Amino acid sequence: MSSALLNTTILWMMLVISAEAFMAPNPTTTTTSAFTTTATTTSISVPRISSSPSISKSSSLSMMGIPDVPEGLVRDVLTTLVLAGGLIPALISSNGAMFTALSGRKGYLKEGEEPNKNVETYENFDPNNTFDPTMGDPKNQKYREYVISSGATGPELDNSQFLFSADDIPLVDIIAILGRIDDVDSVADWKDLPSTKRGTEISLNPPMWLPRKAFKVNIRKNKFLGWPNDLKTGLPVGGEQLKLAEEKRISKKDATIGDAALDAVFDSWSWGASIATPDKVANTLKIAKPVPGANEVDLDAFVGAAIRGRSNTAFAALSFVIIQIIVFGVLFIGPLIKNLT
Secondary structure (H helix, E strand, O other): OHHHHHHHHHHHHHHHHHHHHHHOOOOOEEEEEEEEOOOOOOEEEEEEEEOOOOOOHHHHHHHOOOOOOOOOHHHHHHHHHHHHHOHHHHHHHHHHHHHHHHHOOOOOOOOOOOOOOOOOOOOOOOOOOOOOOOOOOHHHHHHHOOOOOOOOOOOEOOOHHHHOOOOOOEHHHHHHHHOOOOOHHHOOOHHHOHHHHOOOOOOOOOOOOEEHHHHHHHHHHOOOOOOOEEOOOOOEOOOHHHHHHHHHHHOOOOOOOOHHHHHHHHHHHHOOOOEEOHHHHHHHHHHHOOOOOOOEEOHHHHHHHHHHHHHHHHHHHHHHHHHHHHHHHHHHHHHHHHHHO
């Protein structure tokens, strides 16, 4: 669109210049017409003066139906188009990615849709240049598929609307996940992650980075430890009726767990990042599942951690939008309004 506007502006300026050249006033000319009488030898010169009226630029533009242009407006328009021409497509792309990160399905592909060429898959991954410890095993591919709905019954997670999820987050899915986590080491084999082996030098404290997809694979493969109890009441989380209805299903090996719930748990310690680290996982588990081996959950603490994690992403998105408004207002919109008023 910026290219079309630029072409239109250039054509419009060429039209103005051509109009001014065509309608410019001619210089005043004086011609002399002489005639000689036969009675005398005196030659009488009779001047005939014709002068073209002076036509101003504004009147010439008005005669052509083109409105007067405030001084500097064309310059500001061209500056905007030149500077913003390459910026606008990039902003559209980044804003799209931002809204997808906020409420989209991370890693979801519609039926028949091919993944982006930059997305790591089993077919294109480099074993020497990957952070995902689950990528190389073909048996793990079924755990990497995006699950929109697990078919869970019962209520949704309290206050899940503040997690900006594209899909519902059933409480049972959260129970299925937390019931497969005992402590920080249940999430990953942190010391054997690919990130700990990168580089030529051996570090005593290497980076331990667990990608989101790898977390989902690990949790789906983990053994269900049992239906967790509420830390405050000692009763099953969600109530006895929900436990009777769903425990058999979610305790099975390879039980179906929705990605929305897995993302909510992951964001509770990653704070919107694409990787998790053991220190952040441990900090969340200290408040959500504080007693290793007890299988007790403080559901309110977990929900609070998940909301804080998502709000970090929302705050970053809001800041990005405000920065865009300020930049466009100062560089482009402000000068145009000033010239139009």
